[in-house]
Amino acid sequence: MCRVANRNVTNLAGPLQLLQSWIFWRFPILRPRGFDTYSFLLASRWATYLPLSDHKEERVIQCRLALDRLGDRDIVWEPYASLDVMAVVHPYILTEENSRLWRACTCLIYFVVIEWHQVDRVMPQLGGVQHEPEPALNINWPHAKDGRGGDRWFPSYYQVWHPSWQNRFDAVLSIPQVPDPGPFVDFLQWWYSVAFRFLSSDSLIADPRAEEISQDVIQRGSSHAPSRVPMPDVLDNRRVERRRCVGTRATDREWRWLDDMI
Numbered sequence: 001m002c003r004v005a006n007r008n009v010t011n012l013a014g015p016l017q018l019l020q021s022w023i024f025w026r027f028p029i030l031r032p033r034g035f036d037t038y039s040f041l042l043a044s045r046w047a048t049y050l051p052l053s054d055h056k057e058e059r060v061i062q063c064r065l066a067l068d069r070l071g072d073r074d075i076v077w078e079p080y081a082s083l084d085v086m087a088v089v090h091p092y093i094l095t096e097e098n099s100r101l102w103r104a105c106t107c108l109i110y111f112v113v114i115e116w117h118q119v120d121r122v123m124p125q126l127g128g129v130q131h132e133p134e135p136a137l138n139i140n141w142p143h144a145k146d147g148r149g150g151d152r153w154f155p156s157y158y159q160v161w162h163p164s165w166q167n168r169f170d171a172v173l174s175i176p177q178v179p180d181p182g183p184f185v186d187f188l189q190w191w192y193s194v195a196f197r198f199l200s201s202d203s204l205i206a207d208p209r210a211e212e213i214s215q216d217v218i219q220r221g222s223s224h225a226p227s228r229v230p231m232p233d234v235l236d237n238r239r240v241e242r243r244r245c246v247g248t249r250a251t252d253r254e255w256r257w258l259d260d261m262i
Contacts, residue, residue: 001019018043020046021046024045025042026075027070027074027075028074028076029070032046035049038085039088040088040089042088064199064200065200067199068197068199072217075124075182077127077182081127101168101169102126104117104169104171105120105171106164106165106168106171107161109158112158114161116136116137118133118137123175124181125181127175128175128176129176129178129183129184130182132186178220180220182217182220185217188217
């Protein structure tokens with residue numbers, strides 16, 4: 001998902017059915033009709049859904065307009081919290097050990113692939129209020145890995161990351177539950193200032209969302225964000241390593257005398 005967000009990427013591969021299920025559960029305006037019964041696994045709710053292949057350009061425009069007009073009241077923040085859904089979920093998933101893991105700000109490790117599980121940036125999906133998030137943790141170097149390039153013993157090669165996972169329960173966030181989860185004032189102010197908010201062109205948006213913050217958002221939940229357990233910020237060391245191997249910037253001083261002589 002990080003790579004496909006780049007404008008020069010045109011293809012997307014992977015378990016797209018899971019992404020589609022995630023979207024349909026949370027965005028009713030994009031959800032197809034006639035899929036009101038479900039069982040476990042929850043993604044099987046859309047197993048028989050077959051998207052239409054005609055008029056794709058028109059449907060893309062309609063989806064963009066729908067997203068442009070989307071408000072925080074149009075999002076189902078906790079689609080799996082209803083009693084009907086919990087009745088079909090496997091009981092092991094709802095145990096205290098697993099529910100604590102959902103709220104742990106830790107790293108997820110799959111061989112060479114490492115991702116941060118930054119739940120402090122998705123508080124409404126856990127029943128809390130979303131404040132302005134802390135800067136995302138920098139994992140550019142391991143994030144660029146794809147599992148190729150040798151048969152290293154990954155627990156040894158990436159041993160610095162494994163204690164973070166082993167101590168994951170020390171990084172569980174305390175998220176106050178509120179009856180009205182969603183973004184808080186400081187988040188919306190930050191979002192309006194940094195986000196590219198509209199997908200459609202100006203000529204297609206007849207009634208863009210106003211930037212005024214409603215009174216109910218101001219009264220939503222606590223005015224203080226829960227504190228995140230301090231975690232190391234891993235800088236991108238690829239350039240440093242490359243300079244050591246190739247005579248650029250850091251090492252070219254050793255060769256300047258040869259250039260002067262020539």
